[in-house]
Amino acid sequence: MAKRIMITDDALFMRVTLKNILTQHGYEVVAEASNGREAVELYEQHKPDLVFMDITMPEMDGLQALKEIRARDPNAKVVMCTAMGQKQMVVEAIQAGAKDFIVKPFQPERIIEAVQKVA
Amino acid sequence: MKAEYINPFVGAAVNVFQMMLGVTPQRGQLSARKGIFTSQQCNIVLGVTGQLEGQIIIGMSVFTADKIASKMLGTTIRTFDELAASAIAELGNMISGAALTELASKGINCNLSPPSLIRGTNVRISTLEIPTLVVPLQTELGDVEINVGLMERAK
Numbered sequence A: 001m002a003k004r005i006m007i008t009d010d011a012l013f014m015r016v017t018l019k020n021i022l023t024q025h026g027y028e029v030v031a032e033a034s035n036g037r038e039a040v041e042l043y044e045q046h047k048p049d050l051v052f053m054d055i056t057m058p059e060m061d062g063l064q065a066l067k068e069i070r071a072r073d074p075n076a077k078v079v080m081c082t083a084m085g086q087k088q089m090v091v092e093a094i095q096a097g098a099k100d101f102i103v104k105p106f107q108p109e110r111i112i113e114a115v116q117k118v119a
Numbered sequence B: 001m002k003a004e005y006i007n008p009f010v011g012a013a014v015n016v017f018q019m020m021l022g023v024t025p026q027r028g029q030l031s032a033r034k035g036i037f038t039s040q041q042c043n044i045v046l047g048v049t050g051q052l053e054g055q056i057i058i059g060m061s062v063f064t065a066d067k068i069a070s071k072m073l074g075t076t077i078r079t080f081d082e083l084a085a086s087a088i089a090e091l092g093n094m095i096s097g098a099a100l101t102e103l104a105s106k107g108i109n110c111n112l113s114p115p116s117l118i119r120g121t122n123v124r125i126s127t128l129e130i131p132t133l134v135v136p137l138q139t140e141l142g143d144v145e146i147n148v149g150l151m152e153r154a155k
Helices: A012-024 A036-046 A062-072 A087-095 A108-118 B007-021 B062-073 B082-105
Strands: A004-008 A028-033 A050-053 A078-082 A100-103 B031-033 B036-038 B042-050 B052-060 B110-112 B116-119 B124-126 B132-139 B142-152
Touching: A004 A012, A004 A036, A012 A028, A012 A108, A012 B062, A012 B082, A028 A036, A036 A050, A036 A062, A050 A062, A050 A108, A062 A078, A062 A087, A078 A087, A078 A108, A087 A100, A087 B082, A100 A108, A100 B082, B007 B062, B007 B082, B007 B132, B007 B142, B042 B062, B042 B082, B052 B062, B052 B082, B062 B082, B062 B142, B082 B110, B082 B116
Parallel strands: A004 A028, A004 A050, A050 A078, A078 A100
Antiparallel strands: B031 B132, B036 B124, B042 B052, B042 B110, B042 B116, B052 B142, B132 B142
16 A cells, blocks of 8 residues: 655645655655644654644644654654754754654655655 | 755755756855845745754746746646746745755755745745855756755854
8 A cells, every 4th residue: 555644834835846756656644734733743643654743833832742743643654854964953853753854955766765665 | 053054955946946847946146145135037946944043045037937937837838827836935945854864964954844836036045144145057948046044053
């Protein structure tokens, strides 16, 4: 069965780009969130196999959303995908349970590699 | 403002342009902005907080913005819609994110606000007391200006 994936990014451009990459490779995008709060709600509704999560977002940032999602579902698989690659942020995300950390800009192959590795 | 603060933004811009747009920008002459300046037609504005505070303004003509957005979206855009605006804003986010990552590796830790886009002619921008440095970049898609106004936070 095709992996069911949720995308979280405040930038429409990034949601469209990620969705294109994923659907072209046969994955199903079941939900798109534009901030962390939406991501937490949509995760509950859809229980995706994998979440791509931006960090810098309005309302609730991606690190907070990662923590809330993992608190409700300790098996949640979340991959961070952000323009901010500071070591401190990578460490905080991994400690909070993120499975991978992708820094923008990325090549499409990097996204597929993460799905294959994690989901 | 120290020139060392602008170099990571210029370096990041060159990398992001190469990776996202397949063009290599040529760096122009560094100069200082006066307190108030007339902006380009299309500007990506990002706030910086942390050990440095201020803003990054990446300016270009609407013609250049159209060309960049078209390249990012892989299709010629006819109207500068929400998706095109998002692409341009994300370009600024990637450049600034990479630059702040570089600054963090030197022990200067900052955070970034989500980008906003300002379009219009004859827009006057004042960065108030924050001095701004600017580096123009020449690219095949048109010229792009990187304005960096950052101050060390008072301790």
